[in-house]
Amino acid sequence: MTILDPYKNHSILEPPLSEVSSLPNSCVGVAPMEERVAIIGAGISGLLACKYMSQKGYRPIVFESKSGVGGVWTNTIETTKLQNLKRSYQFSDFPWPSSVTEEFPDHNQVLDYIDSYARHFNVLQYIRFNSRVVSIDYEKASDGDEMDSWSLWSGTGDAFSPKGKWNILVEDTHCKLTEVYQVEFVILCIGRFSDVPNIPEFPLNNGPEIFHGKVIHSMEYSAMDDDIVAEFVKGKRVTVVGLQKSALDIAAECSKANGLEQPCTLIYRTEHWLLPDKFPWVALAYLYFSRFSELTIHKPGEGLLLSLLASLLSPLRRVISKSVESYIRWKLPLKKYKMIPKHSFSQEISSCTITIIPDNFFGKVEEGSIILKKMKNFSFCKKGLMIDGEVEPLKTDIVIFGTGYKGDEKLKNIFTSLTFQKYIMGSSNTTVPLYRECIHPRIPQLAVIGYSESLSNLYSSEMRCLWLSHLLDGTFKLPSITEMENDVRNWRNHMKQYSPQYYRRSCVGALHIWYNDQLCKDMKCNPKRKKGYFAELFKPYGSLDYSNLSPKFGI
Numbered sequence: 001m002t003i004l005d006p007y008k009n010h011s012i013l014e015p016p017l018s019e020v021s022s023l024p025n026s027c028v029g030v031a032p033m034e035e036r037v038a039i040i041g042a043g044i045s046g047l048l049a050c051k052y053m054s055q056k057g058y059r060p061i062v063f064e065s066k067s068g069v070g071g072v073w074t075n076t077i078e079t080t081k082l083q084n085l086k087r088s089y090q091f092s093d094f095p096w097p098s099s100v101t102e103e104f105p106d107h108n109q110v111l112d113y114i115d116s117y118a119r120h121f122n123v124l125q126y127i128r129f130n131s132r133v134v135s136i137d138y139e140k141a142s143d144g145d146e147m148d149s150w151s152l153w154s155g156t157g158d159a160f161s162p163k164g165k166w167n168i169l170v171e172d173t174h175c176k177l178t179e180v181y182q183v184e185f186v187i188l189c190i191g192r193f194s195d196v197p198n199i200p201e202f203p204l205n206n207g208p209e210i211f212h213g214k215v216i217h218s219m220e221y222s223a224m225d226d227d228i229v230a231e232f233v234k235g236k237r238v239t240v241v242g243l244q245k246s247a248l249d250i251a252a253e254c255s256k257a258n259g260l261e262q263p264c265t266l267i268y269r270t271e272h273w274l275l276p277d278k279f280p281w282v283a284l285a286y287l288y289f290s291r292f293s294e295l296t297i298h299k300p301g302e303g304l305l306l307s308l309l310a311s312l313l314s315p316l317r318r319v320i321s322k323s324v325e326s327y328i329r330w331k332l333p334l335k336k337y338k339m340i341p342k343h344s345f346s347q348e349i350s351s352c353t354i355t356i357i358p359d360n361f362f363g364k365v366e367e368g369s370i371i372l373k374k375m376k377n378f379s380f381c382k383k384g385l386m387i388d389g390e391v392e393p394l395k396t397d398i399v400i401f402g403t404g405y406k407g408d409e410k411l412k413n414i415f416t417s418l419t420f421q422k423y424i425m426g427s428s429n430t431t432v433p434l435y436r437e438c439i440h441p442r443i444p445q446l447a448v449i450g451y452s453e454s455l456s457n458l459y460s461s462e463m464r465c466l467w468l469s470h471l472l473d474g475t476f477k478l479p480s481i482t483e484m485e486n487d488v489r490n491w492r493n494h495m496k497q498y499s500p501q502y503y504r505r506s507c508v509g510a511l512h513i514w515y516n517d518q519l520c521k522d523m524k525c526n527p528k529r530k531k532g533y534f535a536e537l538f539k540p541y542g543s544l545d546y547s548n549l550s551p552k553f554g555i
């Protein structure tokens with residue numbers, strides 16, 4: 001086996017060839033030895049990928065930088081709960097245990113559930129914990145073969161191609177030694193809400209460097225133990241930036257720690273349609289997650305009839321959106337605090353920015369332990385923050401950025417090749433260009449799971465892993481690179497039309513049935529999962545509709 005130049009000092013290892021132990025599922029295939037698969041990450045996406053690939057007979061090697069499974073769920077703040085009803089965040093073949101009676105389980109329950117799934121399907125044997133993938137590098141089989149001229153993905157249209165292999169540089173997080181592993185296929189499941197924080201940029205001498213207090217990101221806040229974090233904010237003037245889930249939860253925790261003595265200030269730039277946790281979820285599902293509801297919007301690649309229907313029915317979507325907005329305005333004092341969003345509730349769904357507010361959040365605002373402040377822009381000064389349009393600084397001891405993550409950067413950073421880095425990022429006015437939200441048309445023998453968002457990320461990752469397992473075992477082939485790029489463009493246009501501000505989140509939430517239809521058709525499964533015409537048209541679709549998908553049309 002040749003050793004690549006960049007890795008001269010490292011040995012190239014084969015993935016472990018330990019026997020596939022008996023999996024609970026009977027459909028275990030046997031993959032050829034030369035089809036080695038590496039999965040990076042053992043969060044929900046990585047575990048699902050591992051389970052589905054091992055069921056197809058692959059013996060994947062999973063690299064996980066942490067010491068356990070669960071990804072984001074291993075490192076949350078104390079009050080984090082599932083934002084979905086548990087039945088919509090459920091593995092299709094592994095129900096929640098009956099001991100979990102809560103509709104919105106807390107983070108410990110979610111982590112236990114994920115851990116039990118990994119044990120039940122015997123996937124722990126494939127995972128190398130404390131193994132951080134530093135980079136991945138594609139080694140072409142022959143120098144003369146220009147990838148730019150390929151018309152088919154991977155040069156052949158197959159997942160496994162003789163055109164090249166991936167070299168994976170892995171660091172043992174304990175002893176810091178590195179090794180290079182070589183595989184034929186890589187599945188990136190590295191998550192998008194961790195590791196690379198999104199911190200606003202400031203002109204020189206207007207940023208955190210001149211501030212005399214402390215500045216952290218919600219990522220660092222989450223990494224602290226609960227008692228240490230409580231001590232950290234106790235008695236301090238805290239300002240939190242953002243108005244999405246991390247910011248709201250952290251503000252609620254700070255207000256609990258400090259009460260009226262030191263109110264927590266929440267500064268934000270965009271209002272959102274926040275949701276109370278007591279909400280008519282079933283009605284919402286009927287309004288937004290049925291085939292009928294998807295008829296009211298334009299779809300990527302739709303024909304003339306669907307396009308006409310979408311145009312005709314779009315006023316109905318506006319009515320639905322207005323009704324939900326009225327309900328939220330009735331439940332939450334958004335008007336009183338001048339927090340009525342400028343965009344519609346439907347846009348919130350299309351952007352995957354639906355956020356459930358913490359318990360009694362507006363009660364805390366009402367009593368004064370949380371102060372809400374809208375701002376256009378802000379900068380730092382010695383004593384705190386200067387909010388645009390205000391003369392006096394907002395005096396503060398701690399600033400916590402709940403400003404999200406740069407998941408695209410994280411994805412980019414893992415590639416050694418500058419060309420692949422450029423490919424995966426797309427440009428500033430495109431989405432991360434992934435066909436079926438999984439495959440970059442010009443990056444061979446590699447898939448990404450868990451980047452694109454939906455309103456229940458577990459179920460989306462599961463559908464994609466199932467789809468990928470069928471691609472790997474040859475149930476279907478990918479179309480040409482040009483066709484894939486056209487499809488990516490259609491989806492991007494859809495995202496830009498329905499989520500102009502947040503299209504880079506790559507949310508498929510408002511069209512999840514249309515999206516799943518495409519995956520089902522590729523896999524040669526029947527995309528219509530309901531019994532009866534009316535149920536098919538009007539009943540909401542969720543993860544359990546796709547249990548027992550079988551690649552024989554009509555089943």
Ligand SMILES: Cc1cc2nc3c(=O)[nH]c(=O)nc-3n(C[C@H](O)[C@H](O)[C@H](O)COP(=O)(O)OP(=O)(O)OC[C@H]3O[C@@H](n4cnc5c(N)ncnc54)[C@H](O)[C@@H]3O)c2cc1C
Pocket residue numbers: 040041042043044045046063064065066069070071072073076080081082083084089131132133134189190191192193194449450451454455456457458461
């Ligand atoms: C606090 C929080 C709460 C959330 N709540 C919900 C919710 O209620 N509902 C919902 O639908 N979604 C929620 N999400 C979104 C959530 O990201 C997904 O639901 C899902 O858990 C993501 O799983 P994942 O496996 O794709 O990514 P992650 O959970 O991020 O897992 C990625 C894994 O890859 C590992 N990794 C990363 N880089 C490397 C590397 N270079 N080498 C080796 N290992 C690596 C990480 O250590 C991690 O274990 C939440 C996100 C956060 C941050």
Ligand SMILES: NC(=O)c1ccc[n+]([C@@H]2O[C@H](COP(=O)([O-])OP(=O)(O)OC[C@H]3O[C@@H](n4cnc5c(N)ncnc54)[C@H](OP(=O)(O)O)[C@@H]3O)[C@@H](O)[C@H]2O)c1
Pocket residue numbers: 080081082083193198199200201218241242243244245246247249268269270402403404405
């Ligand atoms: N289950 C849970 O309890 C839970 C807990 C935490 C996180 N999550 C999930 O994790 C994901 C990440 O959530 P998140 O809240 O960390 O990030 P996020 O959803 O990306 O929200 C980022 C927030 O920061 C604001 N922001 C970004 N850049 C800014 C800037 N330069 N100046 C001012 N404000 C800025 C955004 O405002 P704009 O809207 O104006 O861009 C937004 O309010 C989401 O999917 C979320 O649902 C879930």
